[in-house]
Amino acid sequence: MxxxxxxxxxxxxxxxxxxxxxxxxxxxxxxxxxxxxxxxxxxxxxxxxxxxxxxxxxxxxxxxxxxxxxxxxxxxxxxxxxxxxxxxxxxxxxxxxxxxxxxLLPADPAARWETVQWVMWQMGAVGPLFGQLGFFHKFKGREIEDPRPKERYRAEAERLLKVIETRLEGRDWIMGADYTIADIALLGWVRTVVGYYEAGDIVGWDALSRTPAWLERGLARPAVQRGLTIPSQS
Incomplete structure (x- = not known):
């Protein structure tokens, strides 16, 4: 360039x-x-x-x-x-x-590719599906009378959260003991679906235990707290 x-x-x-x-x-x-x-x-x-x-x-x-x-x-x-x-x-x-x-990316080749796999999963599944749920649950999609689009994305968002919940069994972070770019990729979206989109009650958030604890650990990191507000609008 x-x-x-x-x-x-x-x-x-x-x-x-x-x-x-x-x-x-x-x-x-x-x-x-x-x-x-x-x-x-x-x-x-x-x-x-x-x-x-x-x-x-x-x-x-x-x-x-x-x-x-x-x-x-x-x-x-x-x-x-x-x-x-x-x-x-x-x-x-x-x-x-x-x-x-x-x-924030393992040096071991196998662990490295496993981490990349979770980043790609977030890019291809969690982001697009959570975003669509937000549209139909909170924004102009609410005006659509047909309930099927919202239900499709609601059910898929619930399923994806269960994938995270299962992955975190015996793990503090997506890759185990180490915080990586896989966690960074997911934190903002999980925070948004239960916070900004106010969809926690329809995606089974209260039935989860490991995922909320993981989100709390991530949000407690000072760099995450700073990064969530950057760039500022002012």
């Missing part, structure tokens, strides 16, 4: 610290994955709040960074080989930062 100084995104979000990794995001479940990871690893970065509600992801400047028009996205001026690297998709960014820092 071109240098940050000549990238279109820099005209909309001028960097104060161009030598740092640039984060373009909002504190949503997907956006928080990256800010939490950056806080956990200590990588110097500069956050830029992207106003999703004002369609800021669909501006030409943002689309030049992410043609899919979604947050989060990053530019690392010190990418592989010391060259700038632009990335979008939260799962890809988690893997990149884990590789860059040597943190």
């Amino acid at each position: 071109t240098d940050l100084a000549t990238h279109p995104i820099a005209t909309r979000f001028p960097p104060e610290h161009p030598e740092r990794l640039q984060l373009y995001s909002a504190p949503t479940p997907n956006g928080a994955k990256v800010s939490i990871m950056l806080e956990e690893t200590g990588v110097p970065y500069e956050p830029h709040y992207v106003a999703i509600g004002e369609n800021e992801t669909w501006t030409p400047e943002f689309l030049a960074l992410n043609p899919n028009g979604k947050i989060p996205a990053i530019i690392d001026p010190d990418g592989p080989g010391g060259r700038p690297l632009a990335l979008f998709e939260s799962g890809a960014i988690l893997l990149y930062l884990a590789e860059k820092t040597g943190r």
Whole structure:
């Protein structure tokens, strides 16, 4: 990619610290994955709040960074080989930062791929399904009289939470004793479905024990607490 100084995104979000990794995001479940990871690893970065509600992801400047028009996205001026690297998709960014820092991804090849598998599961299942449940339970989807769409996503969200519950048997974290990017990928979404979406009572949250305890452990981490509020709107 071109240098940050000549990238279109820099005209909309001028960097104060161009030598740092640039984060373009909002504190949503997907956006928080990256800010939490950056806080956990200590990588110097500069956050830029992207106003999703004002369609800021669909501006030409943002689309030049992410043609899919979604947050989060990053530019690392010190990418592989010391060259700038632009990335979008939260799962890809988690893997990149884990590789860059040597943190929160097991070195053992088998455990490494097992961790990646859980990140991919979150990306392909938990995020999309929880998001759809939120739409039908809390937002404009409530206006749809046909109950079948909401029930489909409700039942699937309940099933996915049970997958996490089963996985956590005998484990503090998704991968066992060690907190990893698999936990980071999941924490924001589980928090959102029972908190912001207010769907806990319809997805069997009270019937779970290990998953709420895992969520409480994750939310107690200072880096998670910080990351959930970054970037701030002000």
